[in-house]
Amino acid sequence: MFGDVWVWAGQLRQREANIGVDPHQIPVAVRDLCEDTVTQIGSRSKLAYPADELAVRFHHRLVLIHPFRNGNGRHARLATDLLVADLGVEPFTWGGAELTAPTDLRTDYLTALRHADTTLDFTPLVEFARRTN
Numbered sequence: 001m002f003g004d005v006w007v008w009a010g011q012l013r014q015r016e017a018n019i020g021v022d023p024h025q026i027p028v029a030v031r032d033l034c035e036d037t038v039t040q041i042g043s044r045s046k047l048a049y050p051a052d053e054l055a056v057r058f059h060h061r062l063v064l065i066h067p068f069r070n071g072n073g074r075h076a077r078l079a080t081d082l083l084v085a086d087l088g089v090e091p092f093t094w095g096g097a098e099l100t101a102p103t104d105l106r107t108d109y110l111t112a113l114r115h116a117d118t119t120l121d122f123t124p125l126v127e128f129a130r131r132t133n
Contacts, residue, residue, distance in 0.1 A: 013069050020066025029065045033058065037083070044087075051089045055080050056125040060116045073099060073109075080129075096133030105133070 012026050021029045037058050040048035047054055059080040066072050077094055084092055095105045108131075112124040 008069060009071070010068075012067050015069075017066055017069075020064065020072075026065060026067045030062075030067060033061050033065065041087070047087075051084070051087045052126045052129065053122050055084050055087065055089075055092070056116075056122050056129055058083055059129075060113060060122065060125060063113060064117070092129040093132050095128055095131050 012023065013020065014023050016023065020026075037054070040054055040057075042048065049057065059076050062076040062079060063072055068075060077092075077099075081091060084090075095109060097103075097105055099106050099109050109128055112128040115124045116122050
């Protein structure tokens, strides 16, 4: 994950991209996502959604914000893994293999994300996050 780190890694995107909010909206969108997620977690005794769905909704929205020039999926999966750990549920497998190379597994991941984009049905993304190759 940290092998060939770009010089600009960690810097918010400054240009429009084919995905993501306007660059000037990134800080507010990330703040809103975090605040909404804290609200959805509530007192932990009654989550707004089942834990897996809450986590993939967070993941999906962070990918849609697309805060960086590259590495947004990796960043979103890492942030989601931290959320899953905090929720105290079994870690996600994310398909059980690396998702950066153009493989059928990556296609399945992107298909699940796009399905959530168009239908707001997060079931395929939950299933992918729990899939063990």
